[in-house]
Each structure stands twice: as structure tokens, then as C-alpha cells.
Amino acid sequence: MQRRSRGLIAAAAALGMTASLAACGTSEGSSDVTLTLVAADYGDSAANSSQKYWDKLVKAFEAKNPGIKVKVSVYSWSDVDRKVKDMVAKGQAPDMAQIGAYADYAADGKLYSAPELLSIPVEADFLPQLSEAGEVDRIQYGMPFAASTRLLFYNKTLFEDAGLTPPKTWAELQDAARVLKSRGVKIPYALPLGPEEAQAETMMWLLSGGAGYTDNVGTYDIDSTENIRTFDWLRDELVGEGLTGSTPPGELNRAHAFAAFTRGDVGMLNGHPTLMQMAAKKGVKFGMVPMPGINGQAKAAMGVADWMMAFKQNGHAKQIGTFLDYVYSEKNVLAFSHEYDLLPVTTSASDAMSEDKDDRQLAEFLEELPNSELYPVGKTSWAQVSADIKQQIGKAVTENGNPASILGQLQREAAAEENAG
Structure with a gap:
């Protein structure tokens, strides 16, 4: 994914450049929208359901972005992929889906690419092997959301x-x-x-x-x-x-x-x-x-990643990009990783985890991630x-x-x- 140099990343961050600007079109004229996200549940009980993670994150996001509301629906892993598939088939695609596979939707031209949504610093922060696994025909559509090794x-x-x-x-x-x-x-x-x-x-x-x-x-x-x-x-x-x-x-x-x-x-x-x-x-x-x-x-080592993707059907590229930039902040990536004992998908969060003494056991898995091999998820x-x-x-x-x-x-x-x- 990211074959940019650190210098380019730093320069882009300093200039405040965002790829989402290019995505603005007639459907982006108003930021007063409600985004929909269908997400998988990583918890094993009601006490640690992913719904609680998303509710807390969305509350903080909406406080900082009053023109954008986000509605998150969480489903079990046994149901979530099928749920999104059914929604897309009915012409009712969510704005975003956090599920197990993205390639079919990308190949059908239904997804925004990562550069159409994310600011350059956020896009460049993904771990390289994960962002490359999110590519179809050398364009990244799948944004890694959670990772693990074995x-x-x-x-x-x-x-x-x-x-x-x-x-x-x-x-x-x-x-x-x-x-x-x-x-x-x-x-x-x-x-x-x-x-x-x-x-x-x-x-x-x-x-x-x-x-x-x-x-x-x-x-x-x-x-x-x-x-x-x-x-x-x-x-x-x-x-x-x-x-x-x-x-x-x-x-x-x-x-x-x-x-x-x-x-x-x-x-x-x-x-x-x-x-x-x-x-x-x-x-x-x-x-x-x-x-x-x-x-x-x-x-x-074998690596596994789950994916975030954004559907074009409803427009809203600018607002989706704003939300995903927030989702992929170092603080939020670390919070999710700690809650569910998973590995961060960004360089900044990975570096922070590797330096934290409280993450010693996860660090053993983290060491395997840079050289891990993932499923061929880019194949439809x-x-x-x-x-x-x-x-x-x-x-x-x-x-x-x-x-x-x-x-x-x-x-x-x-x-x-x-x-x-």
C-alpha cells in the first residue's frame, strides 16, 4: 500500500492535504447527513459487544462534527457478511461496512478507493503489507480494520x-x-x-x-x-x-x-x-x-485482517472520509486493539503498542505481523x-x-x- 517516503508523509501532514477534497461532488454540498455503518461484533458477550465501542466512538465524533451523524448496526460474525450482501443486493448498501471481505464489491465498482476518502497522513499510516492486501488492480479499496497473527x-x-x-x-x-x-x-x-x-x-x-x-x-x-x-x-x-x-x-x-x-x-x-x-x-x-x-x-507467520469499506451508492464521500480519519486515529485504533486483544493496523498505533510495557504479550504477535502472509483476499x-x-x-x-x-x-x-x- 504505502510506498511513499516518510518525508512525503510528513510534508503532506504539514500542508494539511486531504485526498477527500477530490471526492467532493454535487452530493457533498451539505454536510448535514447521517452515515450508516454495518460492523462485525468482536465481543463474546453483551458486556464487551462492539456496539459499545462504536457507541462511545460515535458520541465523541459527533460532538466534534455536529453536521455528521453516524448510525452503527453491529451483527455477529456468522451474520454480518450475509447482512451486507443482502443490503447491497436490494440496492440499500450502507455507507460503510466493516466485515471480512471486500474484493467482490470492489471488482463490481461499488466501493470508493481509499485515496478518495482518507487524508494522506491517515492513508499512509496503514501497515504496508495490510494496505497492499487491500488492493484490487493496484488500487486500495479495502482498509484494514483489525489484524492478528498466529x-x-x-x-x-x-x-x-x-x-x-x-x-x-x-x-x-x-x-x-x-x-x-x-x-x-x-x-x-x-x-x-x-x-x-x-x-x-x-x-x-x-x-x-x-x-x-x-x-x-x-x-x-x-x-x-x-x-x-x-x-x-x-x-x-x-x-x-x-x-x-x-x-x-x-x-x-x-x-x-x-x-x-x-x-x-x-x-x-x-x-x-x-x-x-x-x-x-x-x-x-x-x-x-x-x-x-x-x-x-x-x-x-499467518496474518489475518478484517476490512473497512465504503460504498458509493449514497455519495457522502467527504463525510465518510472525515469519519474514517477519526476512526483511524492512533487513540481509537489502540482502544479497539486493547479491548479485543487484536493488533493495530497502523504504524503509529503499532509503534505505541510495541513501546508499552502493558502490551508485552501482544508484542509477541506484533513482531510477527510485518513479515506475515495474509490470505489472498484481493482475489474475488x-x-x-x-x-x-x-x-x-x-x-x-x-x-x-x-x-x-x-x-x-x-x-x-x-x-x-x-x-x-
Whole structure:
């Protein structure tokens, strides 16, 4: 995203230049408008619902911008993407949506680009790899809103009792899992390849095997030699040895794996920052290390981002830009990140977090973010490809599973979906 120099950014800030000026048109003649935002809920109860975060932010924004009102509707992650899709289909698009994917809407010409909305200093503050992931045809439409990376969590008590150290390679992970199994641990390594989030666990293992979903030029390469080798190893050396517990990986969802970890039933699993709070509440002592690779640390950590986007249908580009500049201030980005144990999406907030002693545990995830690899979210085909992976990948590690066949099928479906788009 931001390939500008710091000097240019500073100069733009000093001059007070804003890209939103260029967006002003006949629909922007009055600033007396009510903006609508549909957003995802990151809370796990009414007490910490994202509605509370947005209500507080909007109240402060409206006090400073009396001509602009903002109405925010928050929905669960299981509903929010579908809700926005239905609204757009009915010709009732919200002004803004904070959801999981943007590429389809961008490809259909329904979104404002980031430069049409944001001031230059705000646009330039996004972390580069996140803003680049928000691009379609080299233009940024998806504005990162929340980010996380994944680390390997391990149960410190189980490891210390068994005299184990955190693994750095696949062989060490397997050896540790064998020891834990011999000591009666129910799930030495939790491998959630169930339909909830199989695409995430899959990607982490593909990266640890030296490849990923795409090749170096961004073309789907799901059935690469490295990826087949990775799933052959998982089938034979982890699942085949009974090191992943009694529930077949294809039936194990992330939420159930996390819950088992907080009960002390899991030795190791890949997790994101929210697992820290969940485990701490249950009194589970845990450690976190980078995902082991086939012969050392994985090629890259997996990064995940959720997206803010703005629809053209109602106009209001200037007012949307004013609101989003406020949303992406360092103070507000940090407030959201702290509330939900997520990583900041801006350089300024990331720098502040890395310097804050109270953020020591999040800093471990933060260190992984600059070199992390994200899903290929800029592809309009990704939503369907991800859905296919969720439904099929668990079959690859069954007793008679054929990774080459399953990955080959996923590759063919991905290529077809890409060509259709």
C-alpha cells in the first residue's frame, strides 16, 4: 500500500492535504447527513459487544462534527457478511461496512478507493503489507480494520512436568506430542480442520512447509509439491500416530480446540491473541512461540485482517472520509486493539503498542505481523476457494486420505473460480 517516503508523509501532514477534497461532488454540498455503518461484533458477550465501542466512538465524533451523524448496526460474525450482501443486493448498501471481505464489491465498482476518502497522513499510516492486501488492480479499496497473527501455544505445566522445551521443527513437535501422549494428555496437538476455520490451520501448515496458497506471483498453487508433502506428513506423522486426539481433525472446529486448551486437555495448538485471555481466565499457564517449520522456523507467520469499506451508492464521500480519519486515529485504533486483544493496523498505533510495557504479550504477535502472509483476499475468487477448503481439507488427513488428490481438486476448483471472475 504505502510506498511513499516518510518525508512525503510528513510534508503532506504539514500542508494539511486531504485526498477527500477530490471526492467532493454535487452530493457533498451539505454536510448535514447521517452515515450508516454495518460492523462485525468482536465481543463474546453483551458486556464487551462492539456496539459499545462504536457507541462511545460515535458520541465523541459527533460532538466534534455536529453536521455528521453516524448510525452503527453491529451483527455477529456468522451474520454480518450475509447482512451486507443482502443490503447491497436490494440496492440499500450502507455507507460503510466493516466485515471480512471486500474484493467482490470492489471488482463490481461499488466501493470508493481509499485515496478518495482518507487524508494522506491517515492513508499512509496503514501497515504496508495490510494496505497492499487491500488492493484490487493496484488500487486500495479495502482498509484494514483489525489484524492478528498466529503463534504456537503450548501448555507450560504439561511441558514442564514432561521436561519438554517448545518445538522449533516438525520433528521436535512430533517428539513432544509423543511424550505428551505417553503421559495421558488427551490432545497432544490440536489440529482443527473442521469447517469453522480450516482455511487458517491449513495455511499455517502450508507456510511451515515452505509454500502457501499461492506462488511468488500470486497464482493459486494449492497442490504444489511442498503442500502435498506437508499434508502427507500431517496424515502420517501426527494424525496417523494418534497425536491429534480422538476427534477427527475434519470434525474439530477452532472454538472446540480453544475450549479444550483452556481445560488443560491440549498440549499444543496454533492460536491468535484472544486465546491468551481465554486461557488466563481458566488459570492455564501457557507459552507462545513461532510456528515450527519443516527444518526450522516457518517461512512466515499467518496474518489475518478484517476490512473497512465504503460504498458509493449514497455519495457522502467527504463525510465518510472525515469519519474514517477519526476512526483511524492512533487513540481509537489502540482502544479497539486493547479491548479485543487484536493488533493495530497502523504504524503509529503499532509503534505505541510495541513501546508499552502493558502490551508485552501482544508484542509477541506484533513482531510477527510485518513479515506475515495474509490470505489472498484481493482475489474475488478467495471467498469461494476458502469455503471449498473448509469443506474438503479435513479429508486429506484421514486414514485413507489422499492429500495429492484433495489438494489437486482444490487447485482445479480455485483455478476455475479465478478464471470465471
